[in-house]
Amino acid sequence: MEKNYRAELTGVFGDPVEGNPTGVMEEAAYDALGLNYRYMTMKVTPDGFEDAMKAVRAIHMKGVNLTMPHKIHVIPYLDELSQAASIIGAVNTVVVREDGTLFGENTDGKGFVEALGRYGESPADKNIVILGAGGAARAIAVECALAGAARITVINRTASRAAELAQLISEKTKAEADCIAWEAGQKIPEGTDILINATSIGLGDDRDNRPDIDYSTILPGMTVSDVVFNPSNTRFLQAAAAQGAKTVNGLGMLACQGARNFTLWTGEAAPLDIMINKLKEEFGEV
Ligand code: NDP
Numbered sequence: 001m002e003k004n005y006r007a008e009l010t011g012v013f014g015d016p017v018e019g020n021p022t023g024v025m026e027e028a029a030y031d032a033l034g035l036n037y038r039y040m041t042m043k044v045t046p047d048g049f050e051d052a053m054k055a056v057r058a059i060h061m062k063g064v065n066l067t068m069p070h071k072i073h074v075i076p077y078l079d080e081l082s083q084a085a086s087i088i089g090a091v092n093t094v095v096v097r098e099d100g101t102l103f104g105e106n107t108d109g110k111g112f113v114e115a116l117g118r119y120g121e122s123p124a125d126k127n128i129v130i131l132g133a134g135g136a137a138r139a140i141a142v143e144c145a146l147a148g149a150a151r152i153t154v155i156n157r158t159a160s161r162a163a164e165l166a167q168l169i170s171e172k173t174k175a176e177a178d179c180i181a182w183e184a185g186q187k188i189p190e191g192t193d194i195l196i197n198a199t200s201i202g203l204g205d206d207r208d209n210r211p212d213i214d215y216s217t218i219l220p221g222m223t224v225s226d227v228v229f230n231p232s233n234t235r236f237l238q239a240a241a242a243q244g245a246k247t248v249n250g251l252g253m254l255a256c257q258g259a260r261n262f263t264l265w266t267g268e269a270a271p272l273d274i275m276i277n278k279l280k281e282e283f284g285e286v
Helices: 022-032 046-058 083-088 107-118 135-146 159-172 235-242 250-266 272-282
Strands: 008-014 037-043 063-066 093-096 102-105 127-131 151-156 176-181 194-197 223-226 246-248
Touching: 008 022, 008 250, 022 037, 022 250, 022 272, 046 093, 063 250, 083 102, 083 107, 083 135, 093 250, 107 135, 107 223, 107 250, 127 135, 135 151, 135 159, 135 194, 151 159, 159 176, 223 235, 223 250, 235 246, 250 272
Parallel strands: 008 037, 008 063, 127 151, 127 194, 151 176, 194 223, 223 246
Antiparallel strands: 063 093, 093 102
16 A cells, blocks of 8 residues: 555644643644544634635645634534524534534533543433633533523622523523522532532642532532643642542543544544543653
8 A cells, every 4th residue: 555644734823822731632632542633722813714724625634623713713614503502602622524514512511421421420300500600611601501401590799690600591491590699708509519610710720720619518428620730730629529529520521522533533442541631641640
């Protein structure tokens, strides 16, 4: 058979994009399976976005991730959206199909649900409380609702955003939803099964911070999760563990969404443990 020197191209468009760690785990996964794929971390500003999307087709990429500020304004460029992406109103993964059409998916919330599953937990029939109402909260709320959650309660600093997300869940899914304007020392509602920090509190240089809630209202039966992945053992999770709750960190979500992208682009099962270990290595946690 003739040799094939052509690499299959994937990557991410964003600005700023320099701190995006996805490439290290995707490249580790490509290497592990011996695939001639590349993942490029690319600075694309809004005024260059149209040309970048033309390039996706022109250079026959397999697909691309989108991060800030492109997750919403990519939608008019796509031929089809997944159910979740169309409800969320944002896309983080584009797949170029064999016929050249572009499919948009949002793997953030699916990654979250899958990471919960790795700890034997599922949103089905559960009362879920989400701190935050931004992009990550939106994706998680929609996927938890589609996975059969009984009730989603959104607690957010900006009350109008909490109300908007709760309304979206009520209107577009079968789950019940309500919202709470975040108060100092916010109590977690009784009957909560799963509590999620979907804010950026505790991320990176903010690692000494944790959400301002009444931690005595976290009970031993709860599962508590954080979307923040760097550091992975956040102060929020440490406090929840001290209350006896089961904890699920943000690395699992990051790796599980990356694994879904990998499978969408290559058609192969992803080497999830290799991806998680690579991220831990990257964040100096091994
Ligand atoms: P957004 O900017 O869209 O939303 C940020 C949210 O955090 C808002 O609800 C905001 O409230 C809230 N918030 C920020 N600071 C505070 C504060 N001091 N007190 C109370 N609330 C606050 O960000 P994203 O949703 O895109 O990202 C959120 C986090 O999720 C980030 O840490 C990101 O790294 C992480 N993430 C993790 C992923 C993973 O795979 N593990 C995937 C995607 C994101 P308000 O509305 O009032 O401004």
